[in-house]
Amino acid sequence: EAQVTQNPRYLITVTGKKLTVTCSQNMNHEYMSWYRQDPGLGLRQIYYSMNVEVTDKGDVPEGYKVSRKEKRNFPLILESPSPNQTSLYFCASGLRAGVADTQYFGPGTRLTVL
Amino acid sequence: ELKVEQNPLFLSMQEGKNYTIYCNYSTTSDRLYWYRQDPGKSLESLFVLLSNGAVKQEGRLMASLDTKARLSTLHITAAVHDLSATYFCAGVLKTSYDKVIFGPGTSLSVIP
Numbered sequence: 001e002a003q004v005t006q007n008p009r010y011l012i013t014v015t016g017k018k019l020t021v022t023c024s025q026n027m028n029h030e031y032m033s034w035y036r037q038d039p040g041l042g043l044r045q046i047y048y049s050m051n052v053e054v055t056d057k058g059d060v061p062e063g064y065k066v067s068r069k070e071k072r073n074f075p076l077i078l079e080s081p082s083p084n085q086t087s088l089y090f091c092a093s094g095l096r097a098g099v100a101d102t103q104y105f106g107p108g109t110r111l112t113v114l
Numbered sequence: 115e116l117k118v119e120q121n122p123l124f125l126s127m128q129e130g131k132n133y134t135i136y137c138n139y140s141t142t143s144d145r146l147y148w149y150r151q152d153p154g155k156s157l158e159s160l161f162v163l164l165s166n167g168a169v170k171q172e173g174r175l176m177a178s179l180d181t182k183a184r185l186s187t188l189h190i191t192a193a194v195h196d197l198s199a200t201y202f203c204a205g206v207l208k209t210s211y212d213k214v215i216f217g218p219g220t221s222l223s224v225i226p
Binding site: 033035040041042043044045048056058059090092101102103104105106107108 | 147157
């Protein structure tokens with residue numbers, strides 16, 4: 001089944017404790033992206049990647065890192081999480097950058113930083 | 115900078131009625147997406163609109179794009195309860211492929 005998976009789905013952590021949220025897709029998509037969703041603010045793009053080893057900042061990259069060492073995986077790293085990073089995070093993938101294709105979203109990761 | 119606005123933000127409508135959600139964007143967008151999100155769920159793609167005058171239909175939903183007016187609409191025909199969800203439009207910066215900007219979403223509630 002074609003899908004985007006994220007792990008963990010739920011995470012409660014404390015300020016400053018490094019964490020990684022994994023994202024994997026099995027559709028051989030070149031394009032992958034991370035979003036955060038906050039009440040009243042909608043979805044905002046954090047980082048995106050147009051292919052292996054090619055990443056770029058979205059609208060709200062501060063406090064986040066990403067890497068794209070393999071086509072299928074695009075982990076989101078919070079080196080020193082803070083409470084303002086409490087949010088619902090979505091990973092998405094699409095066929096190819098610049099192609100008018102839709103994005104397929106993962107199930108979401110609800111992160112709480114205390 | 116691309117800004118995407120939607121109105122209304124909240125919509126309560128009766129079953130069987132028609133209504134339109136509007137999506138305005140501030141500068142040239144390479145393409146326009148519509149997504150649906152059910153409460154507590156992920157986003158599901160509805161439509162991708164590429165060019166001026168594009169119209170796409172799926173069931174009771176029809177989306178259109180007017181690039182000159184920088185406006186996309188999502189028209190709901192004869193609403194049913196199953197259409198209750200939040201609907202997002204999103205644009206893409208023409209100068210930076212795939213930097214996606216979402217609108218704030220329209221929360222639709224269809225009541226019997």
